Amino acid sequence: MVKGKHLKQTRILLILINFIAVLYNASLYLFATNYIVLHQQSHALLERLDGIPGNPVRLYVMAVAAASILCLAILAREYIPQFTKMGDSFIVVELLLMIAILVILHDSYNGVILLVFMDIIYHAQDNKHWLLLMIAGFASLLFSNYGVLSQFINFPSLVVYLSFYPYKVATILLFFRYFFDSFNIVLFIVFLITYLMDSLEEKQHLEQEMQMVNQVNSELKNYVALSEKIAEDRERKRIAREIHDTLGHALTGISAGLDACIVLIDVSPERAKTQLLTVSKVVREGINDVRRSLNKLRPGALENKSLKAGLTQIIKEYEELSKVKIDLYYEWDHVDLDNTKEDVLFRVIQESITNSVRHGHAKHIEINMFVEEDHYTIIIQDDGVGCEHIVYGYGLTQMQERLAIIGAKVEFMNINGFRTLVEIPKLKGEDEDDESHDRR
Amino acid sequence: MMKVMIADDQTLIRESLEIVLSAHDDITLVKGASNGSMSLS
Secondary structure, three states, rough: OOOOOHHHHHHHHHHHHHHHHHHHHEEEEEEHHHHHHHOEEEHHHHHHHHOOOHHHHHHHHHHHHHHHHEEEHHHHHOOOOOHHHHOOHHHEEEHHHHHHHHHOOOOOOOHHHHHHHHHHHHHOOOOOOOOHHHHHHHHHHHHHHHHOOOOOOOOHHHHHHHHOOOOHHHHHHHHHHHHHHHHHHHHHHHHHHHHHHHHHHHHHHHHHHHHHHHHHHHHHHHHHHHHHHHHHHHHHHHHHHHHHHHHHHHHHHHHHHHHHHHHHHOOHHHHHHHHHHEEEEEEEHHHHHHHHHHHHOOHHHHOOOOOOHHHHHHHHHHHHHHOOEEEEEEOOOOOOOOOOHHHHHHHHHHHHHHHHHHHHOOOOEEEEEEEOEEEEEEEEEOOOOOOOOOOOOHHHHHHHHHHOOOEEEEEEOOHHHHEEEEEEEEEOEEEEHHHHHHOO | EEEEOOEHHHHHHHHHHHHHOOOOOOOEEOOOOOOOOHHOO
């Protein structure tokens, strides 16, 4: 929770008031004892007290020391990172110091309880238990009241010490004693109210930010969907144009040519043969045009690049975008696959990397591509979360279908993350190492 | 008698259509063209 200025100020005031109060109460014991001794009333004091009092100087020093350590500890917890990290163990220290002050001062001032509870609430990680802590604080305050505790423990009462002063002086001294008590309680209540208000304000602020983020997210999704649609439409139009200009053109010519052949075959077989040769030439030209169009549909990363270079490029892009480390072990330098196989394998590796990052939340991916006697192998291994049950959704099914087109098979395994194993059968002429081995 | 001029940039289509149309007695083919401006001139 972000701590507001007023909350911090109230906290500082509470620390200050409690320190002054402890100092005041300890001083009262010291000066009252000195007054009693000076007026030779020590025997009267002992008669009125329920217990034997301790050394007032020692009481004064210990009380001030304990209060100083407690206040410094509370301040240090906020401003010194090493103490902030200690977290709950620091609360134990504060509670022990609180009990020490209560005992040293013979329970004449129990306001430090509210000080410690204030600090516990202030540093609470979430706001759910603040009410419980508040109730616990007030309950501790109630049960540590001198009137209640003295029924069980014989503490020397400060009021007895003050009774030796003249009436007016005793009244004034007691007034200030109760003033610190009351002011402490009021400050604690102000702290709680400020804490609540800050919590509510922060909650509202977070809700507004969440709304804004959701809105931006929604707009971004719409933009992405629109961009994809525009890109899709553009590509469709381009493909339609290509088909019209190449296949459409050629097929129209072929259709007309064959119609002419049907007419000529009875009338002039020689001319029909010449016409068929012309149609055959147009068919071959059409095939070349279609090949050129298909080449334009290759993945962008593979245009004018080898498979290794294309993979290296997309790996670099993924590493930059998603902070994932990808290692490629490529042993296919002597392998020459046709464009179709390269396109399929490229897409499969790309899809695997995307799945590892998006679904597996992997930090490291290893791609091994090596050659075995009768097939090529690709193993893509990530260190992600894997999945207990592999569900064949659109992505994995597409991979299987694509690989089946080139005669390859794929297996998915939940090992040390997620593993994809692809085996592509070797064809004659693809592996230069096999060719040179055959020649020997 | 119908006069027909075939204007198409593809030679195969022009020649094929000429063969098919010439099989009809009531159609006379005039010289073809490979583009619009040629056909107008």
